[in-house]
């Protein structure tokens with residue numbers, strides 16, 4: 001184990017880079033939260049830090065996001081070795097490899113239509129489509145949060161747990177139940193270059209708690225913003241300090 005940084009006093013230890021696998025959340029962890037999903041900015045320096053990290057840990061770098069894999073590709077290109085999207089529903093284990101989708105039902109089309117109409121009634125609210133579901137965003141109109149949640153709960157209520165409302169940051173996501181970021185961590189850790197390493201999962205949101213728990217179960221570490229790092233800037237600085245002088 002190595003301690004976290006020479007410049008800051010963190011209260012945790014992580015495995016050394018030759019033993020660690022990094023499984024990192026995207027929004028609110030690697031990048032700062034932005035007003036809308038599209039307006040996120042990948043900070044200068046982050047791509048180089050991640051490339052060095054991937055090289056230093058034998059390619060064992062994955063992004064585990066609630067976003068679709070296409071969106072992670074849009075922001076990070078070929079930087080991560082593996083990507084899990086939609087909170088673990090979709091997993092691509094290696095660069096250029098196939099995307100494996102969990103066999104889960106898609107959200108009924110009628111809900112999309114109702115969601116479009118609902119969001120139109122709250123100027124500033126946004127509807128984000130995903131391959132298997134959708135998200136109701138209310139960051140620009142916080143007073144819409146309760147009404148949007150009520151609608152989301154009413155859709156999933158009669159489905160016997162087949163669908164669920166995922167709590168997110170200023171957003172409610174409607175998606176199939178049964179797969180979470182812990183599942184993604186377990187799947188990724190089963191194959192090279194991750195297998196045999198100790199997972200280090202870092203996230204910032206409710207959905208990341210499953211990833212943290214899975215990493216701990218597998219002998220690794222689960223870290224959270226703001227408990228372990230005050231914010232994404234501090235987390236990025238810590239990552240950069242891990243790979244300083246490498247690559």
Ligand SMILES: O=P(O)(O)OC[C@H]1O[C@H](O[C@H]2O[C@H](CO)[C@@H](O)[C@H](O)[C@H]2O)[C@H](O)[C@@H](O)[C@@H]1O
Nearest residue numbers: 026027033034035036037065066067139169171
């Ligand atoms: O698992 P993550 O990589 O953290 O993704 C979680 C969700 O992130 C996005 O929404 C959140 O970030 C937006 C940009 O900062 C912000 O505007 C929004 O309020 C947040 O909820 C993304 O849009 C979702 O699809 C992800 O599930």
